[in-house]
Amino acid sequence: MPGGPNYYRMIPFEYLEHTADIKFRAYGKTPEEMLSNAAAALFQSMVEPATIIVKESWKVELEASDLEDLAYQWLSEIVFLFETEFAVFATFSVKLQQDRNESWKLQAEIGGERMDLLRHAFENEVKAITRHKFGIKKNDVWCIQVILDV
Amino acid sequence: MAEIIKINDNTYEVPIGHRPGMRVPGRIFVSAALRDMVEPGTIDQVANVATLPGIVKYSMAMPDAHLGYGFPIGGVAAFREEDGIISPGGVGFDINCGVRLLSTDLQAAAVQPLINTLIDALFEAIPSGLGATGRLHASDQQLTETFISGSKWAVEEGYGFESDLTHCEESGHMPGADPSQVSVKARKRGRPQLGTLGSGNHFLEIQRVEEIYDEPVAKQFGLFQGQITVMIHCGSRGAGHQICTDHLEVLSRAVKKYNIEIPDKQLACAPLGSPEADQYFGAMVCAANYAWANRHIIAHWTREVFERYFPGSKLDLVYDVAHNVAKIEEHEVDGKRERLYVHRKGATRAFGPSRSEVPDAYRTVGQPVLIPGSMGTSSYVLCGSDIAQELTFGSACHGAGRVMSRSQALKLFTGQNVKAALNKEGIVVKSTSPGMLAEEAPQVYKPSGDVVDVVHNLGIATKVARLVPLGVSKG
Numbered sequence: 114m115p116g117g118p119n120y121y122r123m124i125p126f127e128y129l130e131h132t133a134d135i136k137f138r139a140y141g142k143t144p145e146e147m148l149s150n151a152a153a154a155l156f157q158s159m160v161e162p163a164t165i166i167v168k169e170s171w172k173v174e175l176e177a178s179d180l181e182d183l184a185y186q187w188l189s190e191i192v193f194l195f196e197t198e199f200a201v202f203a204t205f206s207v208k209l210q211q212d213r214n215e216s217w218k219l220q221a222e223i224g225g226e227r228m229d230l231l232r233h234a235f236e237n238e239v240k241a242i243t244r245h246k247f248g249i250k251k252n253d254v255w256c257i258q259v260i261l262d263v
Numbered sequence: 264m265a266e267i268i269k270i271n272d273n274t275y276e277v278p279i280g281h282r283p284g285m286r287v288p289g290r291i292f293v294s295a296a297l298r299d300m301v302e303p304g305t306i307d308q309v310a311n312v313a314t315l316p317g318i319v320k321y322s323m324a325m326p327d328a329h330l331g332y333g334f335p336i337g338g339v340a341a342f343r344e345e346d347g348i349i350s351p352g353g354v355g356f357d358i359n360c361g362v363r364l365l366s367t368d369l370q371a372a373a374v375q376p377l378i379n380t381l382i383d384a385l386f387e388a389i390p391s392g393l394g395a396t397g398r399l400h401a402s403d404q405q406l407t408e409t410f411i412s413g414s415k416w417a418v419e420e421g422y423g424f425e426s427d428l429t430h431c432e433e434s435g436h437m438p439g440a441d442p443s444q445v446s447v448k449a450r451k452r453g454r455p456q457l458g459t460l461g462s463g464n465h466f467l468e469i470q471r472v473e474e475i476y477d478e479p480v481a482k483q484f485g486l487f488q489g490q491i492t493v494m495i496h497c498g499s500r501g502a503g504h505q506i507c508t509d510h511l512e513v514l515s516r517a518v519k520k521y522n523i524e525i526p527d528k529q530l531a532c533a534p535l536g537s538p539e540a541d542q543y544f545g546a547m548v549c550a551a552n553y554a555w556a557n558r559h560i561i562a563h564w565t566r567e568v569f570e571r572y573f574p575g576s577k578l579d580l581v582y583d584v585a586h587n588v589a590k591i592e593e594h595e596v597d598g599k600r601e602r603l604y605v606h607r608k609g610a611t612r613a614f615g616p617s618r619s620e621v622p623d624a625y626r627t628v629g630q631p632v633l634i635p636g637s638m639g640t641s642s643y644v645l646c647g648s649d650i651a652q653e654l655t656f657g658s659a660c661h662g663a664g665r666v667m668s669r670s671q672a673l674k675l676f677t678g679q680n681v682k683a684a685l686n687k688e689g690i691v692v693k694s695t696s697p698g699m700l701a702e703e704a705p706q707v708y709k710p711s712g713d714v715v716d717v718v719h720n721l722g723i724a725t726k727v728a729r730l731v732p733l734g735v736s737k738g
Contacts, residue, residue, distance in 0.1 A: 120659045126695075128670060130668050130670065130671070131330070131668055131669075132302065132329055132330045132665050132666065132667070133329055133330055133331065133336060133665045133668075133670050134330075134332070135669065159393070160393075182512070182515075185512070185513075192504075193451075193452065193505065196394075196452050196456075196501050197448075197451045197452055197455075199394060201561055228394045230394060230695075235392065235393040235394070235695070235696050236696070236698055237463070237669070237699075237702075238392075238393050238461060238462035238463050238738065239464070240357055240463075241356040241504045241505075241507060241508050242503040242508070243332040243333075243356075243529055244332070244333075244511055244515070244527075244528035244529045244531065245332030245352075245527055245528065245529040246332075246527070246528075247330075247528055247529075251538060254574050260332055262332065262355070262356045262357075262504075263463055263669070
């Protein structure tokens with residue numbers, strides 16, 4: 114709901130201290146915005162976004178019984194696409210739909226380009242999204258916490 | 264929260280009651296100095312594992328223990344076949360991440376002048392880093408064979424020798440693979456990456472045997488002072504990562520279905536004997552075999568490079584160990600022999616002479632236990648001991664263990680100054696990413712010598728040799 118103290122000064126995401134892996138929180142005024150920001154946080158840990166030019170787009174469709182499972186599938190899908198499409202991504206537009214039996218559907222369009230080992234600045238190899246302390250909360254804004262296995 | 268109890272100089276107990284639901288106590292094997300480096304979160308993870316059904320004796324953490332997800336890194340736990348569970352949280356995403364050591368018949372003095380050229384050639388021959396694809400272009404059928412037969416498949420395809428196989432844990436091909444449990448996605452990630460090193464803490468290193476602690480055992484392992492060795496550290500790449508991701512989803516549902524209470528979602532699991540447990544185990548074995556094949560192929564290309572610069576040189580496989588895996592093993596529990604599912608996550612099997620799994624060549628002394636150092640620091644070869652049977656289900660540490668976060672490392676170091684500092688010590692480093700060098704700077708890990716000393720002093724594995732790096736190729 115709008116109006117909470119953090120609503121107007123929301124940051125898209127932030128990285129938190131973690132000894133061995135990468136931990137972040139991503140925020141959104143809507144669950145769509147939160148999932149889009151989470152994807153951006155994930156990808157920024159893999160490739161420097163300033164080196165990516167949006168030339169192509171990829172479509173993703175997913176379904177899950179709850180929002181948390183959907184979020185886990187969504188972030189895992191980005192790691193999968195990166196490795197199998199040999200592509201880097203910079204924009205993530207997410208649409209969500211909850212149907213009558215409460216299951217969630219996600220439709221997303223991801224913008225990016227094919228990998229160029231000379232031009233793109235690679236950061237970390239993200240092996241997977243962990244489920245350790247993985248969770249979504251809604252206070253003033255939506256927040257997802259994620260730990261990446263690197 | 265109950266206090267941690269000191270049992271002896273190298274053993275601390277996390278008592279039942281540290282968190283609700285613990286079925287057994289926790290045991291953390293550290294010295295007083297290393298004890299201070301164990302984060303509270305790591306101790307909580309040891310306690311979390313102790314709540315899982317069917318756990319036997321203790322939830323354990325090796326001296327290199329640090330914060331993981333699900334199990335701590337350095338975590339070991341065994342579960343009874345009758346009422347226990349299997350959990351990918353006790354194996355990790357990089358299934359059968361492991362270490363392979365090759366001995367050579369070359370003296371350091373002969374190799375050192377060529378070290379730059381050699382590292383460049385190895386860096387060229389063995390694809391590494393993000394987005395790297397193998398030189399192999401495996402077909403779908405070949406991938407299936409890799410999942411079933413691991414290193415054995417690699418040998419049949421002309422990579423490495425038949426005699427290498429007995430010098431691999433599980434002979435490089437673990438039984439029980441079920442390729443039908445590997446998703447199309449896992450295949451798609453795994454196919455192009457067969458024969459790649461990966462990134463992060465994975466590496467290929469040319470080393471010199473600096474110090475021998477146990478002459479007769481070193482001789483048995485084929486190691487001598489001043490000798491050149493090659494160490495390969497990598498795992499099952501995207502195939503393993505995806506298999507774990509896929510089955511975590513299945514097992515998250517299984518937890519609800521079988522009404523298992525878990526304190527951490529990464530500890531998703533299923534009762535042994537259930538279809539979900541069998542499916543995960545069958546898929547996990549596929550990834551484990553993929554990793555053994557991967558290290559076999561990389562070792563073959565390493566031999567080719569050495570052959571180019573040192574014609575006629577002989578690179579023998581000392582041993583290959585897995586340090587992220589769950590296995591069915593027999594162990595003594597309360598005077599009774601029991602079949603257990605032993606999970607080792609960031610822990611190495613360290614079997615002594617009494618175990619039939621130890622290859623004939625090492626049967627009189629125990630299996631080689633390979634402990635890679637962090638970049639620029641010493642690696643160790645130890646020898647498994649029967650004491651480990653009693654204390655740790657035949658397990659030892661797997662490395663040094665991180666003490667500093669990546670972001671902190673990036674604030675303190677740059678790739679360039681890390682490289683310069685290593686060069687000053689005579690160590691050549693080649694990497695695809697300078698940021699990676701900063702994140703993997705030697706200072707971000709615990710001193711590997713301290714970790715190994717705990718293992719040695721406990722007697723679970725004893726020191727045989729210390730190896731120092733001369734050249735490192737990293738992703």
